Amino acid sequence: MLLRTIGTVAVLALGASSAAAQTIDDGLMMPRGTLSAGVLYTHDSWDQYWEGTLKRKNGNIGTLTQQSLTWIGGYGVTDRLSLMAAVPYVWTHASQGVLHDLSGIQDLTFAAKYRLLATAPAKHGTFSAFAVGTAALPVGDYTPDFFPLSIGTGGGRASGRLTLSFQSTSAWFVNASSAYTWCSNVRLNRNAYYTDGQLYLTNEVAMPNVLEHTVSAGVNRGRWRIPLSLVQQRTLGGGDIRRQDMPFVSNRMDFTKLGSGVMYALAKNLSIQVSAAHVLSGRNVGQSTIFTSGLVYAHHL
Amino acid sequence: MRITFSRPGSFLKPSNRRPFLLAVILCAAALVAGGCDKVVGPFEVLPPLEPSTLEPTAGSWRMIVLTGPSQIAVAVPAPVTSAAYTAELDAIKSSQANLTSTQQQAIAYWSGGSVMRWNQILRELVARYNLPPAPRDEGGYPVPDVENPFGDPAFPFANPVYAARAYSYVSAAQYDALKSAWYWKFQYNRLSPAKNDNAITALMPVSGLPSYPSEDAVISGVTVEMLKTLFPAAVEEVTLKAAEQRNAALWSGKATASDLAAGLALGKSVATVFLARAAADGMRTAGGSAVLWQALADSATTRGEIAWISRDIPARPxxxxxxxxxxxxxxxxxxIxxxxxxxPPSTSSQQMKDETAEVKRTVEHLTSVQLAVAQKWNDGAGTYSPPGHWNDVALEYVRDAKMSEVRAARVFALLNMAMHDAGVGCWEAKYHYFNPRPSQVDPGIKTQIGIPNFPSYTSGHSTFSTAAAAILSYLFPSGATSFAAMRDEAGISRLYGGIHYRSDIEAGKLHGARIAGYTLSFARSDGAP
Structure with a gap:
């Protein structure tokens, strides 16, 4: 996705019955007893990136493409509590230069989404609030020391998220969601590295925490759900990529990304989705264009 | 069909159902985050240095560049009974009465040993400046300009051989300066202020080593002058560091103002001698010219070999x-x-085909253990370079041996002179043969680490590492097995990375061993017990 992926779970979508998909940052819940599973395919590519704040191309990379195939699963424990899980297989490729492709199983993510409150249906609609806890750990034996080709950061993450949602009686909705992610330190295979203006004589890298805000709005009607979203990620620390240096796992990676998509219920238990997003601005990230498509099946126990 | 997210009955009413599973998830999340101590370390920890011996004979050890220990004269110090000296002691007492926490931290930092501290600082400078110039938008690459060291590109590009030379100049100059300091110390035998006045507390370990001229000031003076030339854009921070080092020596009761002044003058004078050598050692013209680059390629082609081509895009000189x-x-x-x-094997030979195939097979079936080796010894752009890696290795042995400053300087000087010579020899061979990298011979070979922008034969890592391991094994025989293992690992790491043929590595190791022999001959006869 970017020079570093902050958990595939950010786009993790879990279908439920009818038109309702569920992601960790939307205003939807799966009904109690619903078991869902699906796959998502993501194609993310960029040919320009920000070296610090300087936007550039790099002949030794050309176009960097990261593809992933993600298994997702979910379960509605109650009408107010859902559990979700995801694990992606990721592969990266640079169109130019001599650097080798990388691929492998990335991180296993678990999330629990809890509806804190929901107002009674009023004349205009319903307001609700959600809390989401997420934990992610690498399961594959991949290297975090070969960006931009590394498939992940190789560290554990935990995040807390709060989402506010309004669903109008006339089908449109608006959501606002913020998440704070704690990132565990990462270990490299080398005993020294230079980042953020300092030589570190250790194999351990302190990873900065991450703040993310999402606002989305759209239509949720019948078999259709059509959201438009704006995501802003701010990394709370880390150094810039130095001039003509390789990216580093703990770089300060910021971006603003605009996206839209369509989710459509093919049948009572089956939904498909396609979406696209584009990075508008960033720092130490690629200017990605991202396409996602997915298929989710839900079963009511 | 209705969306399912809001249901009557739960509006604003606290749930009676304990969100037990949510709690479980949040606990798991907290466990993940619990490992999130952002403080990384430990760094190279240097406990207060208490040398196991004073090295009273070091003034007679063989010099590298100086003609002898008294080439640079150090004036006779004022007697310890003089009013001037008493006033210096009083100044230390008054400083010690009002030490700030910053000053105490400076004392603790420099008490770890100043040769080792400056070695750490030097490695940091190499890592900071070890970045190639970015290509120009209109094509081609700018050349780092010593007259504009703060520009883009910065000066220098501290690539492996620039770094090898820099480590060697700093270490050799420190070593000669300290031998001269030792000579004068035992000529004048003026003890440290903490020994001369028991009202002065020794805030660093203070030995019976004479303190005139101050070894701290000698090291600060010689090192800063060398670094100002080697890393001109770092002038401000290294000057501040050096001043801090001298102050720490004063505040700690290790040296008086006149001990420091004499040491600083000696250190700077020694640097002048070394900088004169550096100015005329051929480095300024080592970049060559477009005519030379073409001649190198033509020479290989004329011999019937495939000439090396830069793998960078756009192609880099x-x-x-x-x-x-x-x-x-x-x-x-x-x-040389x-x-x-x-x-090397001819680029048209069956051996070269076989070796190219071996590289491809290796990178395509790389195990995680092999990748770890390739990354451990990568030491590519942005790092302290292969010579820096071996300084990193050496430092722990120097520290654990509780060496005096002059003996520590000897270790780094011998190590870095051998690696500089290895760099010179290796580069001479690389550009004599101008042999292509595996990924040039077979563009299907993709590398697991960055590819260096110079010809393949012989492997610089192998040459540097074999020379370094030979010197360290001589100086620390108990570590010989470990050094040999590191040498072999560093060598083979380049095959795992996909950037060298096996014959590059084997030839580089033999070459590095022969080159180390020259420094070993010197070390065996330099008068150091």
């Missing part, structure tokens, strides 16, 4: 093609040529 003519420490230009490895 070869890295310092005339570094092989830069003056070595222990070898003459004739020695005489020790040149035999030719």
């Amino acid at each position: 070869p890295m310092l093609p005339l570094f092989g003519q830069v003056r070595a420490w222990m070898m003459t230009p004739a020695d 040529v005489a020790e040149r490895p035999p030719p």
Whole structure:
């Protein structure tokens, strides 16, 4: 996705019955007893990136493409509590230069989404609030020391998220969601590295925490759900990529990304989705264009 | 069909159902985050240095560049009974009465040993400046400009051979300066202020080593002058560091103002001698010219071989093609040529085909253990370089041996002179043969680490590492097995990375061992017990 992926779970979508998909940052819940599973395919590519704040191309990379195939699963424990899980297989490729492709199983993510409150249906609609806890750990034996080709950061993450949602009686909705992610330190295979203006004589890298805000709005009607979203990620620390240096796992990676998509219920238990997003601005990230498509099946126990 | 997210009955009513599973998830999340101590470390920890011996004979150990220990004169100090000296002691007492926490931290930092501290600082500078110039938008690459060191590109590009030379100049200059300091110390035998006045507390370990001229000031003076030339854009921070070091020596009761002044003057004078050598050692013209680059390629083609081509996009001029003519420490230009490895397998030979196939097979089936080795010894752009890696290795042995400053300087000087000579010899061979990298011969070969921008034969890592391991094994025989294992690992790491053939590595190791022999001959006869 970017020079570093902050958990595939950010786009993790879990279908439920009818038109309702569920992601960790939307205003939807799966009904109690619903078991869902699906796959998502993501194609993310960029040919320009920000070296610090300087936007550039790099002949030794050309176009960097990261593809992933993600298994997702979910379960509605109650009408107010859902559990979700995801694990992606990721592969990266640079169109130019001599650097080798990388691929492998990335991180296993678990999330629990809890509806804190929901107002009674009023004349205009319903307001609700959600809390989401997420934990992610690498399961594959991949290297975090070969960006931009590394498939992940190789560290554990935990995040807390709060989402506010309004669903109008006339089908449109608006959501606002913020998440704070704690990132565990990462270990490299080398005993020294230079980042953020300092030589570190250790194999351990302190990873900065991450703040993310999402606002989305759209239509949720019948078999259709059509959201438009704006995501802003701010990394709370880390150094810039130095001039003509390789990216580093703990770089300060910021971006603003605009996206839209369509989710459509093919049948009572089956939904498909396609979406696209584009990075508008960033720092130490690629200017990605991202396409996602997915298929989710839900079963009511 | 209705969306399912809001249901009557739960509006604003606290749930009676304990969100037990949510709690479980949040606990798991907290466990993940619990490992999130952002403080990384430990760094190289340097406990207060208490040398196991004073090295009273070090003033007679053989010099590298100086003609002798008294080449630079140090004036007779004022007697310890003089009013001037008493006033210096009073100044220390008054400083000690009002030490801030910043000053105490400076004392603790420099008490770890100043040769080792400056070695850490030097490695940091190499890592900071070890970045190639970015291509120009209109094509081609700018050249780092010593007259504009703060620009883009910064000066220098501290690539492996620039770094090898820098480590060696700093270490050799420190070593000669300290031998001279030791000579004068035992000429004048003025003890440290903490020994001369028991109202002064020794805030660093203070030995019976005479303190005039101050070894701290000698090291600060010689090092800063060398670094100002080698890393001119770092002038402000290294000057501040050096001043802090001298102050720490004063505040700690280790040296008086006149001990420091004499040491600083000696250190700077020694640096002048070394900088004169550096100015004329051939480095300034080592980049060559477009005419030379073409001649190198033509020479290989004329011999019927495939000439090296830069793998960078856009193609980058070869890295310092005339570094092989830069003056070595222990070898003459004739020695460099005489020790040149035999030719590599012809680029059209079956052996080369087989070796290219081996590289491809290796990178395509790389195990995680092999990748870890490739990354451990990568030491590519943005790092302290292969010579820096071996300084990193050496430091722990120096520290654990509780060496005096002059003996620590000897270790780093011998190590870095041998690695500089290895760099010169290796570069001479690389540009003599101008042999292509595996990924040039077979573009299907993709590398697991960045590819260096110079010819393949022989492997610089193998040459540097074999020379370094030989020197360290001589100086620390108990570590010989470990050094040999590191040498072999560093060598083979380049095959795992996909950037060298096996014959590059094997020839580089043999070459590095021969080159180390010159420095070993010096070390065996330099008078150090």
